[in-house]
């Protein structure tokens with residue numbers, strides 16, 4: 502038996518800036534005596550991220566979930582929204598919180614993203630939008646989604662929580678659809694501790710969003726819509742400005758680890774590795790996921806996940822259970838397994854392996870050797 506790791510290896514670890522860099526920024530904030538509500542750090546981070554993500558407009562938020570809630574409000578979505586069951590709980594929950602019924606569409610067997618070819622069959626007179634997720638940073642089939650949305654007059658919102666810095670043909674992923682949401686949670690490639698953003702091509706949509714995230718307050722005398730508090734504070738904005746200096750180096754480290762995983766695991770019968778994207782797609786390598794076909798590999802994903810813990814490796818079953826299996830959604834017609842054959846298989850097979858710049862190539866080789874040792 503291989504030796505277990507001496508310390509826990511988690512699925513991810515946040516990138517930490519130096520204490521000195523943070524202290525320096527805190528001094529600036531203390532000097533400015535400004536903590537939140539559109540302060541100077543916030544203004545500068547919005548500008549810097551707009552450029553970094555190659556988008557025309559961006560609005561910062563205190564987390565990705567509130568940002569997505571506001572996105573739905575800003576487009577006045579209602580009725581039914583077609584989405585994917587293979588995502589984090591936040592995606593369908595924001596629809597429910599907006600009194601919208603999530604309609605689950607099956608996913609593509611390769612990318613694990615919403616199967617764009619199946620969306621049309623899910624449209625009813627109540628459908629107002631498509632909420633697609635670039636799961637694990639792999640871009641959705643944006644052209645087909647735009648086409649079906651245009652033909653039926655639907656809005657398109659992308660949950661790009663996993664897709665920070667992803668580009669298609671040099672175009673920021675946040676420029677596709679009406680609105681895209683990014684999460685800047687600590688576990689993401691780029692973070693502001695907690696935080697998020699919406700990006701949009703239409704400047705008027707940004708204006709609505711900026712009102713909605715600040716209680717609908719237009720000025721001291723006017724509140725023009727029922728808004729919420731979605732504001733990012735100065736300390737998190739300052740951390741975000743520092744973290745922009747770290748993101749490319751972290752991405753490069755993950756590119757190397759991704760290559761080691763590919764090298765060590767390709768050719769193992771019963772494993773499906775990360776999908777390959779078109780050559781013009783710039784990926785962020787935030788996650789590394791593998792699918793285990795029990796019939797061929799000889800062990801189930803659940804077996805592998807549990808057995809890895811004996812070696813101190815804490816991989817995660819992102820995303821299992823499917824959102825369509827949650828007690829709050831499983832009664833929906835669209836949640837029936839017959840409607841979601843591919844998603845149900847993917848949900849049983851998928852495992853997110855450790856992926857963060859603090860890992861060494863040897864760590865990854867050892868994780869792969871442990872996995873391969875499970876094969877009967």
Ligand code: T4K
Pocket residue numbers: 511512513514515564565566567588589591592634660662663683684685686687688696697815819
């Ligand atoms: N849409 C999608 C598709 C998403 O994936 C997410 C979030 C959202 C929307 C919502 O965005 P936010 O509102 O969160 O901005 C984590 C994250 O909390 C969540 O942001 C993320 N997706 C999801 C995929 O993963 P958990 O419950 O798995 O996190 P947790 O606490 O188990 O952390 C995972 C591992 O990370 C830990 O085992 C150890 C490590 N860790 C974590 C934290 C917080 C650290 O080492 N240090 C830390 O500070 O949800």
